[in-house]
Structures are given as structure tokens and as C-alpha cells.
Amino acid sequence: MASPINTAVMKLKLRAERSTRDHLIQTFVDVDPLLTLLQTEDHQILYGRRGTGKTHALEYLASDRDDAGDLPLYLDMRLIGSSGGLYSDPNIPLAERATRLLVDTLQAVHEQMLNTVVEQDDVFDGSIVFPLLDNYLEAASQVVVSGVVTSESGAQGKSTRTKGAALTAGIKKIPEAQLSLNIGDALEEQVNYKRTQTGGGKHRVHFGTLNRCLLSLCKSLQGKRVWGLLDEWSEIPLDLQPFLADLIRRSLMTVPLITVKIGAIEQRTNFRVADGATSYIGVEVGADMTANTNLDDFMVFDNDQAKASEFFENLIYKHLKSELPEGYLDSTKPSQDLLRRMFTQSSNTFGEFVRAAEGVPRDAINILIMSAQLALDDPISIPNIRVAAKRWFQQGKEQALRDSKTTALLRWIIDEVIAHRQAKAFLMRSDAKHPIIEMLFDARILHIVKKGVSSNETPGVRYDVYGIDYGCYVDLMNTVKAPKGLFEASKLEGESGFVDVPATDYRSIRRAILDIERFEEAQTI
Structure with a gap:
């Protein structure tokens, strides 16, 4: 028989999406100044690994903005549409996958706005808002993406577009891919095409009608600001993310009364791809959207x-x-x-x-x-x-590490850092990106403890401190092999020893730096 407290603990819900919004509001713990930053009207990306609280924070923000009299629209990107695995199926042409994703997202926005207007009929004038919602839905349903898909086969295809008709997707000439929103006269063409490995580069989007509909719709909402909160962005296939980001940038983000917030895992995002020498597809992080809220930093x-x-x-x-x-x-x-x-x-x-x-x-x-x-x-x-x-x-x-090289690197780090150095953290250059290190960080096996550490030995070079997960060395606690601290370093005042709370500057950190090249060399032998 368990105690009342342990019984209550064993009933805890593990994931925020399985909880009601009321429960999420009651259990939300703010990390100053997280909520203050999220309440700004800037378009913003909320980064954070799985389990750091992105869904919790966005759901709480939705409730907060609702209480403030605004109109929050929370979208779980895993639930957009009803096409199952269509978005990630490489056998389906990129044009069709992109088109369905764009239209399904716009229709999800429409559905939430419609539900809100119906529920708050004492606030909104339905005779004005409903026709504008219909116009927006019609414009959204006529988005068309056409482009090259990437496999090696030949076939014939037929592209049909009719004024006012529903969604169509067509394959145009190789090797260029074009993304376009077309509302115009009927057009039908029979084409022969070959799917190649090279893929296409260019795209064009015309959002005039869609923007006009959104502007008119927002003006009819009694001055309420619309908050588009897009959670689980990283569940969107990487090759489609720039297309959806571009749609958001050119439609929702151009309307003054709409604020967009995106919850994403930094290591699993692809917000932008180049489109020629000077243009791009997607959003530019830091310019189009700020990225000053990272839960991995807050939770340190x-x-x-x-x-x-x-x-x-x-x-x-x-x-x-x-x-x-x-x-x-x-x-x-x-x-x-x-x-x-x-x-x-x-x-x-x-x-x-x-x-x-x-x-x-x-x-x-x-x-x-x-x-x-x-x-x-x-x-x-x-x-x-x-x-x-x-x-x-x-x-x-550990079981989630299905890649043998990732597992091998983890074992090497444990042996090198914990066993040989008796430390539980190491340093890597801030400008050195190693994909397997990022994978281990994404899996919450490595944790960034501090950024921007410097040493007198290497002026101008900055390092990040990576802590190794407690579960990697817990067996060694209370033994002679237990870690003695985060890492070994010489402090500026001349003292040497193990560091428990990392500072910004050191005289020497040579013994704490992890040389990944040694691991790579061992793998090639």
C-alpha cells in the first residue's frame, strides 16, 4: 500500500498534451522572465528540447491572452489535417505534400476562428464576420504548389486548375520547381515529366487575395489581436518546413493584428532554404522572427x-x-x-x-x-x-539511441570524461558544430550548462560547457570513481582544481576540452 503522497505521484500525467488547459494553467511554473518575453507582440520562436515545457508555456500563453481579451489560436502541428503519413511519404510528389500541408494549416486557423466567433456571439457580429471567414476559406483552398519531386522514374501527369475550384497540384518543367498561389481562369495541360534526384530550386507565391481576406477579417474582430501559436513544429517533415514557414511569413505575419509564436526543437528545424543568391524560402530567424526564448537556457x-x-x-x-x-x-x-x-x-x-x-x-x-x-x-x-x-x-x-555511432560516441565520452578525468562535464568550441553531439543534446543525454566560456590560453575563442546526464554516472556515486566536479580548470587567480559552478573566464581549461577528432580517428582504424 502506497502513502497518499506516493499514490498521488504515481497518478501524474507525463505529457502536457494529455492534460486539459485548466490543468496546464494550474500546474504552470513560470521561469522569470519567460512569460514576459512570450507576451510581446513580436513574432517569435520558442525553442526547447522535448520535455522542457514548450507545450505547457504556449497553452498557458493562450489562456493568458484569452484573459487579456485577445483571440489565441493554439495549433498542434501533429494534428493538422487528416492525411496520416501523407506529409512525410517520399513516394508522394513534393508538390502535393506541400499543397496539402499549407491548405490544411490555413483551414485549421479558419476552424479555430470560426469556433471562437460562434462561442462568443455576444462579442462578434456574425453577419459581418461569417462572410469574411468564408472569403478567407475560399482563398486558402486555392493555394497551389507545383514543383519537382525527387526520385528516378518517368511518367505522365495532368495538371488542372479551375477558377474558384478546390486544391490542385501540378508538375511543371524540369529542373525548376515553382511554388505558386493561383486564382485565375481555367487551365488544363497534359505533360510528360521525369522525377530526378536533383530536385528544384525556385518558387513564387502570390498572396494578394489571401492577405486582403485576412486584413478584412482581423478588422472585424473588435480590435482583438490574433495570436497564432503553432506547437510541435519539429514534427513537420524537414523538407516541407520552409514551405510552411514561407506561407506564414507572407500571409499571417504581414497582418498587423496577428502575432505568430512557434514552438520547436532547434536541432530539428529547417526554417529557411536559399532561393538563388539573394532570396530565400521560409523565415529568417533573427530578422523575420526573434529566437530569444530557449527553454534549454532558462532551465539551466x-x-x-x-x-x-x-x-x-x-x-x-x-x-x-x-x-x-x-x-x-x-x-x-x-x-x-x-x-x-x-x-x-x-x-x-x-x-x-x-x-x-x-x-x-x-x-x-x-x-x-x-x-x-x-x-x-x-x-x-x-x-x-x-x-x-x-x-x-x-x-x-539510452534506448532511443538507435544509431550505432551515436551510442559509440556516448560510450567514449563516458569513458574519457567520467572514468579518466572523474568529471561530469566537458567543453567544446562554441563555433564547432558536431551533429552527433547535437543528437545527444537533443536526446537530453548531454545538457548545456554554460555558454561562452573563455581561457587565457586561447584568446578570442569561446567554449560551451556540456554536462553529462546524471543517469550516466549515478552508479559511481559514493565510490572512489565518483566525479569530483564539473571539470578541471585553472582559475584566473591561479588556483587549480575541479569546478562546480562554471565561471566565464579561466586561466586554463585545457584538460576540460573534449577532442572529438580522437574519437573520429579511432572509428576509422
């Missing part, structure tokens, strides 16, 4: 243990308070009373839990659930935390 807590502890104390309390019997906790300090009851030697055990979470809320909740399963009727102990962290690492992270 600047290596401030007190700040991290405060966040996870609030996270646990907000998730569990509604699941516990009324009056169970001390009403004066309920969150602190919860920790006292939940953990043995509450401060030490809770501190171990915070370290094991590595700043990732989803990892924290999974480790907590597994710890409660181990503890049952007893308070959660440090051994429970360590066993749970190891299990979660093996089941939730």
Missing part, C-alpha cells in the same frame, strides 16, 4: 541551486496539491510541508532529485514517479532517486 538556472530548487518545489506542489486529501498539508507553508513528507532528510534527498532532473521537467516527473513506485509507503530516499534516475536513463533515453 545559471547553476543556481536555490533557483532550481524553488522551481521544482513549485512544480511538484502544483502537480500534486489537487490529488491530495483536503487539509492534508500545512496551509501556512504547503509546498515545504509536502517536501518534508515526501522525502527522507528532505533537503538532502530533494537536492539529489533536483540534480537528477538536470533542469528538464519531464525527466523530473518520470524520475519522481519511479521513485514513488520504489518507496511505496515510505518517504522517497536518495537510493530511490538514484535507482529511478538510472532506470529512466536506460528506458527513456
Whole structure:
């Protein structure tokens, strides 16, 4: 029989999309100044790895903007359309895949706006708004993409476009690909085409009618700002992302009363591709959309243990308070009373839990659930935390590494950094991008602890500090092989030793730098 607290822990929902919006609002923990940045009217990308809270933040923002009198439209990009695997199927021409994605997204925007107008009929004048919504839907349904697909076969195709008709997709001449929105006279042509490996480059989009419809529609919404919140962007196939980004840039982002926010995983995005020497398809990050909100940076807590502890104390309390019997906790300090009851030697055990979470809320909740399963009727102990962290690492992270080279690099890093150096972090040049390191970071096995570290040995060169996940070395805790700190360095004042909280400048960090070339050389032998 489990204790009331452990029973409540084991009932926690693991993913935000499985929760109601009311539950997400009740359990949201702000990391200052995250919400303030998201409330700006700038078009913005919210980056963050899986489990860092992008969905939670965007759902909370939607509720916040609704309370402020605006019109938020939250779209889960995994649920756009009803075409199953059509978007990612390489056997379907790129033209058809892109067209369906663009139209389905615009229609999803229309559906949400229509539902809002119907629900708030006391606010909106339906006799004005409904015809404008119809005009917008008609313009959206006439988007046409035509272009080259990439495989080696020959066939015949027929392209038909009729004024006012529904969606059509056609294949035009090789080797150029064109993306266009056409509203015009009837046109039918029979063409012979060959699908090649080279693919096409150019595209053109004409959004005049669509923009006019959107402008008229927004003006009819009683001054409400429309917030387009596009979550799970990284689930869109990479080759289609620039097409959808271009549509958003040329339609939604050109309307003054529309703000667009996109939730994405940085390592799985493709917002822009070149279209000739001076133009591009998609959005330019930093110019068209800001990217100043990265949850991976926010959740590092600047290596401030007190700040991290405060966040996870609030996270646990907000998730569990509604699941516990009324009056169970001390009403004066309920969150602190919860920790006292939940953990043995509450401060030490809770501190171990915070370290094991590595700043990732989803990892924290999974480790907590597994710890409660181990503890049952007893308070959660440090051994429970360590066993749970190891299990979660093996089941939730390590098994996801299907690529043999990625697994080999992880084993090499563990041996090189943890076993030989007795450290739990290493440094890499900030300007050196290694795809497997990024893959391990995306899998939450590596964590960026600090950016922009410098050394007197290499003036002008900056390094990023990568921490190795707690689950990689938890077995070594309380042994002679346990890590002695983050990494070894010589400080500016001349002291040498292991660093627990990384500074910005050092006299020497030579022993902490990871030389990936040594791994690459070993792989070629």
C-alpha cells in the first residue's frame, strides 16, 4: 500500500498534451522572465528540447491572452489535417505534400476562428464576420504548389486548375520547381515529366487575395489581436518546413493584428532554404522572427541551486496539491510541508532529485514517479532517486539511441570524461558544430550548462560547457570513481582544481576540452 503522497505521484500525467488547459494553467511554473518575453507582440520562436515545457508555456500563453481579451489560436502541428503519413511519404510528389500541408494549416486557423466567433456571439457580429471567414476559406483552398519531386522514374501527369475550384497540384518543367498561389481562369495541360534526384530550386507565391481576406477579417474582430501559436513544429517533415514557414511569413505575419509564436526543437528545424543568391524560402530567424526564448537556457538556472530548487518545489506542489486529501498539508507553508513528507532528510534527498532532473521537467516527473513506485509507503530516499534516475536513463533515453555511432560516441565520452578525468562535464568550441553531439543534446543525454566560456590560453575563442546526464554516472556515486566536479580548470587567480559552478573566464581549461577528432580517428582504424 502506497502513502497518499506516493499514490498521488504515481497518478501524474507525463505529457502536457494529455492534460486539459485548466490543468496546464494550474500546474504552470513560470521561469522569470519567460512569460514576459512570450507576451510581446513580436513574432517569435520558442525553442526547447522535448520535455522542457514548450507545450505547457504556449497553452498557458493562450489562456493568458484569452484573459487579456485577445483571440489565441493554439495549433498542434501533429494534428493538422487528416492525411496520416501523407506529409512525410517520399513516394508522394513534393508538390502535393506541400499543397496539402499549407491548405490544411490555413483551414485549421479558419476552424479555430470560426469556433471562437460562434462561442462568443455576444462579442462578434456574425453577419459581418461569417462572410469574411468564408472569403478567407475560399482563398486558402486555392493555394497551389507545383514543383519537382525527387526520385528516378518517368511518367505522365495532368495538371488542372479551375477558377474558384478546390486544391490542385501540378508538375511543371524540369529542373525548376515553382511554388505558386493561383486564382485565375481555367487551365488544363497534359505533360510528360521525369522525377530526378536533383530536385528544384525556385518558387513564387502570390498572396494578394489571401492577405486582403485576412486584413478584412482581423478588422472585424473588435480590435482583438490574433495570436497564432503553432506547437510541435519539429514534427513537420524537414523538407516541407520552409514551405510552411514561407506561407506564414507572407500571409499571417504581414497582418498587423496577428502575432505568430512557434514552438520547436532547434536541432530539428529547417526554417529557411536559399532561393538563388539573394532570396530565400521560409523565415529568417533573427530578422523575420526573434529566437530569444530557449527553454534549454532558462532551465539551466545559471547553476543556481536555490533557483532550481524553488522551481521544482513549485512544480511538484502544483502537480500534486489537487490529488491530495483536503487539509492534508500545512496551509501556512504547503509546498515545504509536502517536501518534508515526501522525502527522507528532505533537503538532502530533494537536492539529489533536483540534480537528477538536470533542469528538464519531464525527466523530473518520470524520475519522481519511479521513485514513488520504489518507496511505496515510505518517504522517497536518495537510493530511490538514484535507482529511478538510472532506470529512466536506460528506458527513456539510452534506448532511443538507435544509431550505432551515436551510442559509440556516448560510450567514449563516458569513458574519457567520467572514468579518466572523474568529471561530469566537458567543453567544446562554441563555433564547432558536431551533429552527433547535437543528437545527444537533443536526446537530453548531454545538457548545456554554460555558454561562452573563455581561457587565457586561447584568446578570442569561446567554449560551451556540456554536462553529462546524471543517469550516466549515478552508479559511481559514493565510490572512489565518483566525479569530483564539473571539470578541471585553472582559475584566473591561479588556483587549480575541479569546478562546480562554471565561471566565464579561466586561466586554463585545457584538460576540460573534449577532442572529438580522437574519437573520429579511432572509428576509422
